[in-house]
Amino acid sequence: MIALLGGCVASFGFFFLPVIEIKPNRLASGLPVGLLEIPGDMRYLLLFLLALTPMLLAFLGERNRRGWALAAVGNLIVILTLYLPALAGSAYLIGAEALFEAGTRISNPRILTSAGIAAGLAGGYIVLFAGLLDLEESGASRLVRGLAGAVGAFVVVLMLAGGTLDVYSIMVEYHSRGETLALRFLEHIVFVLVALAAGLIVGIALGLWASRDAKTEDTILYTVGIIQTIPSLALFGILLVPLARLGDARFLSLARDWLLLAGFALVAALVLRRLHARLPERTRQFSLIAVFILALIPLALLAVLIIAFGFEVALTILTMTELALLRSLTGLAIFVFPIFVWAGKRFDLERKLPHYRRLRFLPLLAAALGGLALLAQGAGELLGGRELAALTIRDFGVSGIGTAPAIIALTLYSLLPLVRNTYAGLKNIDPAIIDSGKGMGFTAAQSFFRIELPLAFPVIMAGVRNAAISLVGIAAVASIIGAGALGDFILLGVNSTSIDQILLGTIPAVLLAVILDAGLKILEGLLTSPGIRQA
Amino acid sequence: MKKVGLWLLIAGLLVSAFGVVSAQDSPIRVGSKQFTEQIVLGQIIVAALEDAGLDVVDRTNLGGTQVNRDALVNGEIDIYAEYTGTALYNYFNDVPWYDIPQEAYGHRVLGYALVSSLDAAINDLVWLAPTPANNTYAFAVTAAFAEENGLYSVIDMADYVNDGGFVYLATGDEFAQRPDGIASFEETYGFDLTDDQLLIISNATPAQTEQALNEGANNVNFAMAYSTDGALMAYNFVVLDDPFGAQPIYAPTPVIRGEVIRANPEIAGILNPIFRALDNVALQTLNAEVEVEGLNPADAVRAWLQASGFIGN
Numbered sequence: 001m002i003a004l005l006g007g008c009v010a011s012f013g014f015f016f017l018p019v020i021e022i023k024p025n026r027l028a029s030g031l032p033v034g035l036l037e038i039p040g041d042m043r044y045l046l047l048f049l050l051a052l053t054p055m056l057l058a059f060l061g062e063r064n065r066r067g068w069a070l071a072a073v074g075n076l077i078v079i080l081t082l083y084l085p086a087l088a089g090s091a092y093l094i095g096a097e098a099l100f101e102a103g104t105r106i107s108n109p110r111i112l113t114s115a116g117i118a119a120g121l122a123g124g125y126i127v128l129f130a131g132l133l134d135l136e137e138s139g140a141s142r143l144v145r146g147l148a149g150a151v152g153a154f155v156v157v158l159m160l161a162g163g164t165l166d167v168y169s170i171m172v173e174y175h176s177r178g179e180t181l182a183l184r185f186l187e188h189i190v191f192v193l194v195a196l197a198a199g200l201i202v203g204i205a206l207g208l209w210a211s212r213d214a215k216t217e218d219t220i221l222y223t224v225g226i227i228q229t230i231p232s233l234a235l236f237g238i239l240l241v242p243l244a245r246l247g248d249a250r251f252l253s254l255a256r257d258w259l260l261l262a263g264f265a266l267v268a269a270l271v272l273r274r275l276h277a278r279l280p281e282r283t284r285q286f287s288l289i290a291v292f293i294l295a296l297i298p299l300a301l302l303a304v305l306i307i308a309f310g311f312e313v314a315l316t317i318l319t320m321t322e323l324a325l326l327r328s329l330t331g332l333a334i335f336v337f338p339i340f341v342w343a344g345k346r347f348d349l350e351r352k353l354p355h356y357r358r359l360r361f362l363p364l365l366a367a368a369l370g371g372l373a374l375l376a377q378g379a380g381e382l383l384g385g386r387e388l389a390a391l392t393i394r395d396f397g398v399s400g401i402g403t404a405p406a407i408i409a410l411t412l413y414s415l416l417p418l419v420r421n422t423y424a425g426l427k428n429i430d431p432a433i434i435d436s437g438k439g440m441g442f443t444a445a446q447s448f449f450r451i452e453l454p455l456a457f458p459v460i461m462a463g464v465r466n467a468a469i470s471l472v473g474i475a476a477v478a479s480i481i482g483a484g485a486l487g488d489f490i491l492l493g494v495n496s497t498s499i500d501q502i503l504l505g506t507i508p509a510v511l512l513a514v515i516l517d518a519g520l521k522i523l524e525g526l527l528t529s530p531g532i533r534q535a
Numbered sequence: 536m537k538k539v540g541l542w543l544l545i546a547g548l549l550v551s552a553f554g555v556v557s558a559q560d561s562p563i564r565v566g567s568k569q570f571t572e573q574i575v576l577g578q579i580i581v582a583a584l585e586d587a588g589l590d591v592v593d594r595t596n597l598g599g600t601q602v603n604r605d606a607l608v609n610g611e612i613d614i615y616a617e618y619t620g621t622a623l624y625n626y627f628n629d630v631p632w633y634d635i636p637q638e639a640y641g642h643r644v645l646g647y648a649l650v651s652s653l654d655a656a657i658n659d660l661v662w663l664a665p666t667p668a669n670n671t672y673a674f675a676v677t678a679a680f681a682e683e684n685g686l687y688s689v690i691d692m693a694d695y696v697n698d699g700g701f702v703y704l705a706t707g708d709e710f711a712q713r714p715d716g717i718a719s720f721e722e723t724y725g726f727d728l729t730d731d732q733l734l735i736i737s738n739a740t741p742a743q744t745e746q747a748l749n750e751g752a753n754n755v756n757f758a759m760a761y762s763t764d765g766a767l768m769a770y771n772f773v774v775l776d777d778p779f780g781a782q783p784i785y786a787p788t789p790v791i792r793g794e795v796i797r798a799n800p801e802i803a804g805i806l807n808p809i810f811r812a813l814d815n816v817a818l819q820t821l822n823a824e825v826e827v828e829g830l831n832p833a834d835a836v837r838a839w840l841q842a843s844g845f846i847g848n
Contacts (some may be wrong), residue, residue: 026829027769030752105768107828177831244609401597403612417621480569482597482606493595495570496766496826497742 004132006126007054010077015049020085021112022092023169024104026498030112031099038088044248045079046496051120054127057515067134068148073150081120082156086111090166092109110169114498124299173500181489183319185508188485190314192516195407196468197209198307200416202223203467204460206415207294207422221423232477235409240481243408244400246304251391257299265294267523305396307411312397313378323377330370336363336525406475406483413474414467421463425456454529461524472513476505536660537692541660556692557777562590563802566612570740571756571826572670572763572818576616578836579809586846587805591686600625608658613795616803619643622650628656640715640783643669647786659793664807665786667814668763672710672782674775675745675760688776692757693726702732704757708737715783723781745770765813765822787813797813809845 012485013019014035021030038044053073060066087113092099096109140148159165166175174181210220244357269291279287318322340360350357356434383395398404429452437447479487490504492498567577577595584591592614597603600621607614608619623635623646632655639645643665648825651662676686696702710716712734719729734755736743741761747757749770760767760775789806795801817839824835839845 025769025827027766027827029746104771105827112828172829174827180832237605240602240605240611241609244606244611248610399611400609401606402596428657479596480598481602482566482594488596491572492567494739495742497746498826531558 001056001058001130003058003127003130005075006123006130007051007058008123009126009221010051010054010123011048012141012191013116013123013168015108017116018113019081019116019120020089020092021114022089022096022099023110023112024096024106025494026110026169026500032406032416033088033092033260034115035085038085041464043084044088045088045452047077047084047532050080051123054130058130061119063209064138064140067131067138067140070127070131070134071148072131074124075130075148075155075417077124078121078152079155079159081117081124083159085117088165094169108172110146110172112165112169118439124152130462149391169501172496173504174278177501178504181504181508184484184486184488184505185512187315187483188472188475188509190311190318191403191406191478191483191485192468192471192512193409194307194311194314195410195414195475196464198303198411199418199467200408200464203418203463205413206461207419208426210419210423211426217423218513226414226480227412232263232409232413235412235482236405236481239405239408240400242400243398243404244404245300246264246394247392247394248401249393251396252389253392254301261294262298265291265298268294295363304404305393305398306407307407308397309379309382311403311469312382313405317374320378320381321372326370326374326377326404330367330374331369333363333367337361337367342525344383367387371454374432374467392499401482403483405481406478406485410471410478414471417463417470418460421459421466424457425459425463426452428459429433429455444464455532457528461520461528464522465520468516469513469519472509472516476509510533538688558588562592563614563799564592564612566606566615567595567599568615569596570596571765572585572761572787572822572830573616574832575821575825575836575847576789578832579813579840580614580638582833582837582840582846583805583809584802588841589788589802601645607660607792608793610792614789614791616661616787617648617790618670618785618787619646620671620783621639622654623783625769627653627657641780643766643784643786645786647788655791655793661791661793662795663789663791663803664810665788666810667786668818669784669786669815670761670763670818671777671785672716673750673760673762673766673777674704675758675772676756677748678771678773678777680756686775687773688778689720689724689781690778692775693724696726696728701727701754701806702757703734703755704728704732704759705734705736705739705744705752705755706739706759707741707744708735710759711735720777720781722749723779737827742766750770763818763822764793765819765824765826768819768823769827787818809840809843812843812845 017034019035020298021032035044035048050073051485057066057069057073060069093109093111097106100106128149132149135145135148160171165171206220206224210217241273272287272291276287317327337360340363344356344360353359382397383391386395391438395400433455434447434451442450474487476487476490478485481489486505486509489501490509493501493503493505557581565580565584567573567579574595577593581593581595597606597615598614602829603612604617604626607615609847620640621848623640627633627635627650633653635649636645639649647662647665654660654662663757666725673687674692674795681687684691685702686692686695706717717728717733721847734747734753736747739759743767745760745764746753747753749772760772760774767774787810789810791802821835824830825832837846841848
């Protein structure tokens with residue numbers, strides 16, 4: 001039945017919708033051409049007929065053979081849907097002048113992929129999916145199915161790399177201004193990950209606080225909710241001026257002020273702690289608030305400085321080619337760790353090899369050392385061997401435009417799902433379980449790390465995934481304060497109604513969101529305590 | 536005691552790590568707003584300053600008007616190209632002892648003199664030589680429609696409207712409602728457009744209204760446009776002249792922080808001749824090369840600067 005649907009979608013698209021539009025230049029709208037309108041040989045008709053075959057194949061009796069046939073046809077539809085119109089498009093472009101009325105400006109004509117191609121791709125993948133379902137039921141292994149599913153995408157990637165599809169307008173756009181795309185994509189990834197990490201620390205702390213303290217519960221939950229409703233444009237505007245002032249400050253004087261402030265806060269906290277019991281009841285809470293504010297300001301300053309500096313260092317490292325080897329070794333070491341963990345569980349090495357549990361952390365240690373070396377290199381490069389007294393905070397990456405406000409804003413926007421889910425996860429634990437922990441003599445910390453956190457973990461991870469996906473979208477807005485990322489392409493494309501430029505920014509963002517979600521899901525599976533996994 | 540020693544050691548290490556000697560001139564950070572013409576102007580500044588051997592940081596495609604202005608005033612960027620009209624309308628409204636005289640908006644010299652002197656006095660910003668171009672609101676029609684009805688300036692348009700010709704104008708809400716928008720044209724040229732002759736697209740940029748005209752959606756036959764817009768060439772549109780100056784002058788002009796121009800006075804000599812050469816035709820051609828032909832802005836600008844002899848090969 002599914003195969004029938006796929007065949008219908010593809011053949012409907014090929015019959016009724018234009019597959020390509022021939023655009024005389026980058027902006028003007030194009031001349032729509034349907035698959036069957038393309039003059040010349042029979043190939044285009046054959047593609048249409050191919051799209052009809054799943055309707056016949058769907059009635060094929062034997063499961064296994066039907067599965068293979070559908071998978072093959074699905075892949076073939078996907079490949080040809082992209083390949084044949086490109087071929088026809090190149091032919092059209094040779095005589096483009098004759099196609100348009102006189103006076104049309106023809107410069108760099110190009111081929112826009114139209115609705116027919118979208119229908120063909122969707123139909124092809126539905127057919128492929130139907131085939132894979134059949135194969136699953138007839139008992140084909142996971143690997144075989146995965147390979148069968150990836151053939152079409154693999155060939156498409158080959159065609160993209162080989163330049164076969166260069167006639168399409170999005171590829172034309174990529175070749176003319178795509179040289180920064182990789183860097184923007186990288187920025188996007190780093191923005192999302194850094195904001196997620198920062199948000200995770202703050203969010204879990206706040207969620208924990210809210211779940212433990214009935215007085216502040218509402219305040220915290222409402223505050224993160226309100227933050228979410230501030231339009232990003234306004235938030236960036238609010239951040240610009242104070243961060244610009246902060247950026248003007250000399251590093252040394254800020255460090256001195258910070259130490260003074262932190263010391264003052266510490267002394268005040270100690271004094272208040274002594275005095276606390278003796279203060280009259282009414283002033284007690286104010287003394288706590290005073291200490292809190294005193295402690296918060298230096299901490300916030302430090303956090304901003306560290307995050308912005310870390311980001312600038314990260315970008316410096318990622319864009320420096322000399323460090324490629326060290327970088328990839330570090331990445332490999334991080335990658336090897338989950339394999340060690342998995343292998344330990346899969347082959348029961350933890351019991352067979354005496355020191356396995358400890359040895360498996362070796363790659364993490366290597367990665368940490370490599371990371372430190374990278375950080376030192378990147379920091380050195382960034383600060384460019386200048387005198388300490390001459391450095392301003394701006395040299396550390398904190399300024400009113402660019403990465404600092406972007407990271408701060410993104411971190412704030414990630415808080416709502418993280419705090420809410422942490423709070424919900426911790427609140428929903430059956431108190432009887434915690435009580436039984438107490439009965440066994442667990443300390444508060446043991447109870448948190450061994451009972452509450454593992455039990456709340458799936459809920460918290462759901463919040464993390466939620467935050468990650470929404471951050472991928474919001475990070476595009478960072479472009480309006482000059483922070484780069486994929487928004488550079490998207491916003492510029494919107495401002496000049498260039499669909500290709502918009503897509504050039506959007507497609508990587510969508511890919512990133514999908515990969516991030518899948519990766520976090522795998523991570524969730526690996527880290528979830530085995531005790532609650534069956535439940 | 537032990538702990539104090541450890542902290543001292545860490546502090547010492549940090550200081551020695553950073554204490555490498557050598558000074559550096561701060562580079563010049565070039566901003567721009569987030570649309571084609573602004574990127575072209577920003578890239579012109581980048582290419583010209585780089586060619587003169589200055590250290591430049593490309594921060595073009597920075598954001599909207601407010602972000603660029605705030606960044607410049609707060610020293611986050613050093614230079615970007617602003618329009619005289621934008622500055623007149625937006626930046627000096629809260630100057631307590633001064634109101635911008637009404638006649639300054641449509642007057643090229645007076646407008647420039649006002650913004651440059653006000654900005655120098657209040658914000659220590661220096662306006663370099665303005666371009667002779669004027670990127671302002673205008674009406675666009677298709678070339679075929681212009682020929683058929685003899686429409687070449689807003690005077691012809693007023694006649695066409697007053698003779699009862701069919702009008703459906705695609706416009707953004709701002710242009711339709713601002714007193715210096717359509718209303719100013721109507722007053723200057725003596726015609727009146729009713730509400731059902733307007734297709735008001737909320738928040739529309741000229742890119743969208745021009746697209747509406749190009750596709751003839753809802754029988755649109757006039758569109759709001761920017762007079763230096765490169766897309767006009769793509770669509771084969773005619774921009775109606777505004778001979779009586781119903782619209783304020785928006786001349787793109789590089790604005791630089793006083794501190795930076797005093798440290799690098801040669802910048803004025805580099806940029807002034809280039810911006811004096813940027814008239815409507817040059818700017819529209821560059822915009823079209825980027826927007827219509829799809830050239831990379833930096834490449835298009837470099838080719839133009841080389842062809843005009845402003846930078847070496």
